[in-house]
Amino acid sequence: MTFFTIIxxxxxxxxxxxxxxxxxxxxxxxxxxxxxxxxxxFEQSWAMGMKARGTDIVVSNMGSALAPKPxxxxxxxxxxxxxxxxxxxxxxxxxxxxEDSSMMVVSAREWGGFSWKxxxxxxxxxxxxxxxxxxxxxxxxxxxxxxxxxxxxQIEAKELSVVGIVxxxxxxxxxxxxxxxxxxxxxxxxxxxxNIIDIRATPGMTAEEVKSLCAKINTLIPEARAMPAGDNxxxxxxxxxxxxxxxxxSLLAVIVGVLGVMNTMLxxxxxxxxEICILLAIGWKRSRxxxxxLLESAMLGFxxxxxxxxxxxxxxxxxxxxxxxxxLLEPDLSARLMVISVAIAVIVGVLSxxxxxxxxxxxxxxxxxxG
Amino acid sequence: xxxxxxxSDSFSKDCIFEVKGLKKEYDDGKVQALRGVDFRIxxxxxxxxxxxxxxxxxTLLQMLGALDFPSSGNLLYRxxxxxxxxxxxxxxxxxxxxxxxxxxxxxxxxAKENVQLPMFETDRPRxxxxxxxxxxxxxxxxxxxxxxxxxxxxxxxxxxxxxxxxLANGPSVLLADxxxxxxxxxxxxxxxxxxIRLSTEQNMTLVLITHDPSIARRASRTIExxxxxxxxxxxxxxx
Numbered sequence: 001m002t003f004f005t006i007i008x009x010x011x012x013x014x015x016x017x018x019x020x021x022x023x024x025x026x027x028x029x030x031x032x033x034x035x036x037x038x039x040x041x042f043e044q045s046w047a048m049g050m051k052a053r054g055t056d057i058v059v060s061n062m063g064s065a066l067a068p069k070p071x072x073x074x075x076x077x078x079x080x081x082x083x084x085x086x087x088x089x090x091x092x093x094x095x096x097x098x099e100d101s102s103m104m105v106v107s108a109r110e111w112g113g114f115s116w117k118x119x120x121x122x123x124x125x126x127x128x129x130x131x132x133x134x135x136x137x138x139x140x141x142x143x144x145x146x147x148x149x150x151x152x153x154q155i156e157a158k159e160l161s162v163v164g165i166v167x168x169x170x171x172x173x174x175x176x177x178x179x180x181x182x183x184x185x186x187x188x189x190x191x192x193x194x195n196i197i198d199i200r201a202t203p204g205m206t207a208e209e210v211k212s213l214c215a216k217i218n219t220l221i222p223e224a225r226a227m228p229a230g231d232n233x234x235x236x237x238x239x240x241x242x243x244x245x246x247x248x249x250s251l252l253a254v255i256v257g258v259l260g261v262m263n264t265m266l267x268x269x270x271x272x273x274x275e276i277c278i279l280l281a282i283g284w285k286r287s288r289x290x291x292x293x294l295l296e297s298a299m300l301g302f303x304x305x306x307x308x309x310x311x312x313x314x315x316x317x318x319x320x321x322x323x324x325x326x327x328l329l330e331p332d333l334s335a336r337l338m339v340i341s342v343a344i345a346v347i348v349g350v351l352s353x354x355x356x357x358x359x360x361x362x363x364x365x366x367x368x369x370x371g
Numbered sequence: 372x373x374x375x376x377x378x379s380d381s382f383s384k385d386c387i388f389e390v391k392g393l394k395k396e397y398d399d400g401k402v403q404a405l406r407g408v409d410f411r412i413x414x415x416x417x418x419x420x421x422x423x424x425x426x427x428x429x430t431l432l433q434m435l436g437a438l439d440f441p442s443s444g445n446l447l448y449r450x451x452x453x454x455x456x457x458x459x460x461x462x463x464x465x466x467x468x469x470x471x472x473x474x475x476x477x478x479x480x481x482a483k484e485n486v487q488l489p490m491f492e493t494d495r496p497r498x499x500x501x502x503x504x505x506x507x508x509x510x511x512x513x514x515x516x517x518x519x520x521x522x523x524x525x526x527x528x529x530x531x532x533x534x535x536x537x538l539a540n541g542p543s544v545l546l547a548d549x550x551x552x553x554x555x556x557x558x559x560x561x562x563x564x565x566x567i568r569l570s571t572e573q574n575m576t577l578v579l580i581t582h583d584p585s586i587a588r589r590a591s592r593t594i595e596x597x598x599x600x601x602x603x604x605x606x607x608x609x610x
Contacts, residue, residue: 002497009479066588278475280440282489282536283464322552365463367440369429369548 007295009353010268021264022304027156028250028257029308030344033337034316035246040332042242048330049172050198050229053089055114056200056210059217061224067095069194071223076110078221084213089113091196092184099154100178105176106155108184115198119178124149124164130180136164138174145177153177158187171330199226254348261352263319265297269356273363280365293357294350301349305342312341385414387544387576391480392519393432393444395599404430407444414542414543419590426596427550428580436469436546436580437462447451464492468537468575470566472549474510476521482508482532483517488541511565516539526560534566538552538573545570551586563589576578 011018047201050058060068076090090110098104108117113129119136127134135153137145142165145153152159160179168174180238187190199217201210210228217226269276276289314329388411390595395405403426412418420428433439434446437459447455448466456462460566463469470540476485486504508517511531521529530550537545547566563586570577579590587593595603 001480001487001500003491005484062391078458169400175564274475279469279488280460281436281463281469282490283460283467283540284488285458285460285492288491364439365436366433366470368471369433369438 001184003292003295006292007299010137010272010292010296011299012177013270013272017264017267018155018300020305021260021300024260025257025304025348026307026311027256028253029305029341030312030315031253032250032309032341033309033312033333034319036330037312037333038045038319039243039246040337044332045171045330048170049117049168052118052169052173053198054118054200055089055115055229056196056201057207057217057226058229059197059199059221059226060195065162068195068224070190070195073192073194075223076194076197079197079199079217079226082185082213082217082220084205084209084216085199087114087200088287089198090114090181090194091198092188092190093196093335094188096155096182099145102356103107103177104141104144105172106184107173107176107178109178110182110194111180111182113181113198116178116244118173122165122167124162126164127162127180130182131186132180133158133160133183134162134163135160135177135179136166137162137163137167138178139169139176141177144175145226147216155179155184156187169196188287198225223300226369250342254344257345258348258352260296261300261304261349263357264300265293265353265356266359268296269293269360274368274370276360277368280363281329286300286361290357290361292354293360295363297353297366298346298349301345301347301352302342304349306343308345309338309341313338318343333339383505386411387414387416388412389447389450391445393431393434393446394442394495395434395439396442397429398596405434405444407436408596408599408601410594410601410604411575412578414576415571415574416593417570417589418579419587420578420596421584421587421593422579422581422602424594427599431580431596432546432548432580435544436467438469445523457513460492464489465540466543466544468539468545470530470533470537470547470550472552474484474521474533474553476525476529476532476536478521482513482524482528482535485532486535486539489536494541503539504535506539508532510538510569511535525558525610526554527562530554530558530562531565534569535564537563538569541573542575544576544578548553549578549580549582551581551583559583 001217073090076088079085080088090113092108093137094106095103104357122139126136137147142148145161147153149162149165151162153162155177166178167175181194201213207228214226214228279289313333316333390408390410393405393408394403396403420431422428423527434441437453437456477488477495480488483501483504486507487500490500490503505517508514511534513528513531516524516528524532545566550566551562553564566577567589581587590607592604592606594601
């Protein structure tokens with residue numbers, strides 16, 4: 001028999017109570033995995049999308065909305081003339097409901113701009129000119145919208161033909177409805193407006209030089225903010241809000257888990273009061289009793305963490321298949337997130353066990369003689 | 372089985388416990404469990420402590436086992452003050468074996484595991500703990516019950532496990548709080564024989580609380596208590 005055996009027996013003593021506590025912690029940790037995984041995945045998906053388009057710098061005005069605020073397309077001409085800028089592509093990105101799908105990315109790109117170049121045709125063709133009433137669909141978007149070549153897609157009040165299905169090399173690209181910028185500006189009543197400018201820096205620029213270029217653009221263009229690709233989503237107010245909400249909700253769920261573990265461990269200490277006194281009477285040090293309670297508590301946290309990671313991962317995988325968000329989510333279910341989640345659970349376990357452990361250390365061995 | 376009373380020469384050098392003016396009060400002095408107790412106990416003695424309920428017997432045993440500490444007075448173990456011990460848990464683990472009236476085995480551990488519990492506070496490695504527990508359970512006649520949980524053992528068997536547990540770390544002193552109080556007369560007889568035999572074989576000092584005069588008569592010395600005082604302290608006549 002090892003000390004670990006003693007810890008396990010302590011938990012196994014009341015299997016139903018231990019099980020319910022584990023379910024409580026697991027749900028809290030599952031919330032951490034799911035919410036944080038989704039919000040991080042959202043950020044990463046956008047970053048991957050930028051990378052797929054070959055974008056080094058993104059100029060946008062990421063206010064409090066999920067889609068950037070529109071600004072004048074003349075900004076693109078100012079930026080194009082700045083030294084260090086090799087190429088630009090004006091874009092209008094919108095998140096909107098299309099037919100039965102509650103939220104789709106609509107990506108309207110400057111006709112002939114470099115952001116079209118990464119799209120690999122899987123079937124059909126690209127639009128013939130900037131004003132052809134046609135769209136190409138990312139492969140996930142086609143699946144979600146259940147569209148094939150020759151079908152039509154209604155955007156705003158306009159019926160547009162699906163002329164091609166493309167692989168954009170990233171989830172965001174593959175989940176997008178892609179069309180030419182002038183066409184969308186006309187359909188949506190945003191003539192002369194764009195909300196993103198993708199920039200390719202001069203080849204060979206270091207990350208520091210790209211940052212300097214961003215700073216230079218920002219001094220010249222007050223309408224929008226330039227950031228290295230990938231940083232812009234993470235720095236947007238909307239993303240920060242989503243991220244804060246994810247952590248906030250997770251924190252609440254974790255607090256419920258803490259209370260559950262603390263309640264269980266307190267009950268354990270009260271219930272095993274005489275046993276603890278007997279252990280003290282036969283020579284156990286108080287420090288060993290404290291260690292026993294804390295390890296039981298940490299073990300609850302660890303097992304709850306493992307359970308939470310499993311529930312959270314399965315839950316996110318189920319979420320991904322839901323029609324409303326299918327093709328839009330690429331959750332970050334990395335090993336790092338799993339390890340962080342289990343570590344949070346273990347810390348929760350230990351913190352929850354502190355008070356019960358302190359209570360157990362206050363017991364006196366003479367109580368063993370009573371009863 | 373009677374033991375010889377220590378000679379006057381061995382009195383000082385073999386003195387295990389020396390108690391002088393020992394008092395224990397509870398509730399800010401409203402309850403006086405011990406009101407000035409004096410005695411000495413020597414190596415190898417079998418001392419029975421008797422007296423009516425509430426006379427202070429169990430409180431005295433608690434003091435000897437460092438389970439609680441006196442309000443005033445001197446309490447020495449081998450010349451060292453028990454209340455002044457830097458690590459009372461180590462004293463309880465290594466010097467003292469305690470046998471409770473209600474056995475007090477931990478229900479989620481087998482007989483073998485219960486006996487190993489006190490050994491966690493020693494440096495004994497795991498295989499040694501296990502073999503020592505098996506050896507002790509054989510000593511008390513429970514080699515066929517090693518992996519039984521307390522709920523599957525009879526009262527007599529549980530007390531045997533408790534005795535084996537009390538011997539786990541080879542203590543110098545056995546403190547027994549009415550060890551046969553929860554047993555039928557036949558089992559009580561066997562358990563008492565076992566405790567006396569083992570303590571004699573291993574030259575341990577045995578301090579036993581009892582209400583039963585027939586048990587007290589088997590001790591080498593009987594201390595009778597009343598209202599927190601010692602009212603008599605008699606050596607048994609040698610056979």
